[in-house]
Amino acid sequence: MSYDELASIKVDGDRARVYEHGWQSWSPSGSYPVTVRSSYRPVRAVTQSQSYRPEKPAPETGFQGEGLLAVDPGTGDPVTVFGAAPDPTVPSIRASYVDGHVVVSADGPVGVTQSSTVDEGLAAWADGFAAGAGVGPIRPAPTGWCSWYHYFTDVTAADVEENVAAIHERELPVDVIQIDDGWESEIGDWLTLSGRFESLEALVERIRATGRRTGIWVAPFLVGANSRVYAEHRDWLIPGTLAGHNWEQDTYGLDTTHPGAQDYLRRVFTMLRDVGVDYYKIDFIYAGALDGPRHSGADPLTAYRSGVELIRETIGPAAYLLGCGAPILPSVGLFDAMRVSADIAPHWAPLDGDPALPSQQGAVFSAIGRAFQHGRFWVNDPDCIVARPAVERREEWAEVVDRYGGLRVSSDRIADLDEWGMTTTRRLLSETPPPAPFAL
Numbered sequence: 001m002s003y004d005e006l007a008s009i010k011v012d013g014d015r016a017r018v019y020e021h022g023w024q025s026w027s028p029s030g031s032y033p034v035t036v037r038s039s040y041r042p043v044r045a046v047t048q049s050q051s052y053r054p055e056k057p058a059p060e061t062g063f064q065g066e067g068l069l070a071v072d073p074g075t076g077d078p079v080t081v082f083g084a085a086p087d088p089t090v091p092s093i094r095a096s097y098v099d100g101h102v103v104v105s106a107d108g109p110v111g112v113t114q115s116s117t118v119d120e121g122l123a124a125w126a127d128g129f130a131a132g133a134g135v136g137p138i139r140p141a142p143t144g145w146c147s148w149y150h151y152f153t154d155v156t157a158a159d160v161e162e163n164v165a166a167i168h169e170r171e172l173p174v175d176v177i178q179i180d181d182g183w184e185s186e187i188g189d190w191l192t193l194s195g196r197f198e199s200l201e202a203l204v205e206r207i208r209a210t211g212r213r214t215g216i217w218v219a220p221f222l223v224g225a226n227s228r229v230y231a232e233h234r235d236w237l238i239p240g241t242l243a244g245h246n247w248e249q250d251t252y253g254l255d256t257t258h259p260g261a262q263d264y265l266r267r268v269f270t271m272l273r274d275v276g277v278d279y280y281k282i283d284f285i286y287a288g289a290l291d292g293p294r295h296s297g298a299d300p301l302t303a304y305r306s307g308v309e310l311i312r313e314t315i316g317p318a319a320y321l322l323g324c325g326a327p328i329l330p331s332v333g334l335f336d337a338m339r340v341s342a343d344i345a346p347h348w349a350p351l352d353g354d355p356a357l358p359s360q361q362g363a364v365f366s367a368i369g370r371a372f373q374h375g376r377f378w379v380n381d382p383d384c385i386v387a388r389p390a391v392e393r394r395e396e397w398a399e400v401v402d403r404y405g406g407l408r409v410s411s412d413r414i415a416d417l418d419e420w421g422m423t424t425t426r427r428l429l430s431e432t433p434p435p436a437p438f439a440l
Helices: 045-051 118-133 148-154 157-169 200-208 228-232 259-275 285-289 300-315 360-369 394-404 419-430
Strands: 004-010 017-020 030-033 063-066 068-072 079-083 092-098 101-106 111-115 144-146 176-179 184-186 189-193 213-218 222-224 244-246 249-253 277-282 320-323 337-339 379-381
Touching: 004 079, 017 063, 017 118, 030 360, 045 244, 068 092, 068 101, 068 118, 079 101, 079 118, 111 118, 144 157, 144 213, 157 176, 157 200, 176 200, 176 277, 189 259, 200 213, 200 259, 213 259, 222 228, 249 285, 259 277, 259 300, 277 300, 285 300, 300 320, 360 394, 394 419
Parallel strands: 144 176, 176 213, 213 277, 277 320, 320 337, 337 379
Antiparallel strands: 004 101, 017 030, 017 068, 063 068, 063 092, 068 079, 079 111, 092 101, 184 189, 222 249, 244 249
């Protein structure tokens, strides 16, 4: 793969910074001093597939932005923004600090603009990208409660009902109850329930009785090795690719152009729509964009977009669609809201120091680094409000959600909130920002 030099920019080594945009929701995106050895890299091999750009690992040193990179020379001269246009391919843009200069190169077409600050440059580029991608009016986001960050995969229908009752009794301003991972029988088997759920339809009815809507988590382009879909429909998978390892099993990407896989996706989302779900968080969807041949012959990113478009067509235009674990630039124009950071966690520091993995540090870094996308591409989701006493540095996370949280969803067991946690959760859910660009 060849990289053509685009510029050599003279910089002040003590003050210059490089902004690097990551590939997907969990990929670190933010600003670095030019003198660091490199931007963040995956510590474990599997994370290259699950949280970075699988087919284009970054060089050992320097920086690599996926479709977007900016250089602030620190000299008072203009900031230079290197950004892609909407296209089925997304070029990688590299930068290295050499002898007082930042040398920038790319493996595909990139536009070059200048601005007075990095924030202004990113915002101006995003305005043009959104217009080229056909982004329409951005809808206000509902508020929500999500089961994930207390119950994780052990969630039961009774757990959901307990929290629905608590939300209702305390009159918390929650519009949507999102049932997260744990309702399905297996990753990839979305038409059958786990033993902890007897009836989605009955649960939706009980939620509706409190005046609230039901949301659900699905990883539609991911197939686990333990699933019936994997056992019975290997032909639906992208050949020769491994999407990662999670849930104590290998995972694989679904070929969204295969007629059998397309029919399965329609059946899954028709079932969910028909039981009354109208808010969908589709997760780990990078798996639909993995490199590899497709049944239709389409390139991976065109195939990915067609899969999301099929889901949107099935759930209908009124349903709210949130993406996560998604390749960012190929997703513009497809979603109402988008996760723009790594998962939040009760702990500050990420595993092995990799901020693509769950942690407050990683969530903060990219929530700030992608703030310019809010109100331009979609509603930004920096991840859930977690305010219970067990959360490390919870006050700092609440400040980040307050400043950068476009989508606001609580994910504590309501009974575990102390006075500060309840007051903070209520305030953050009550003061949701409009779907207009933040003042950066």
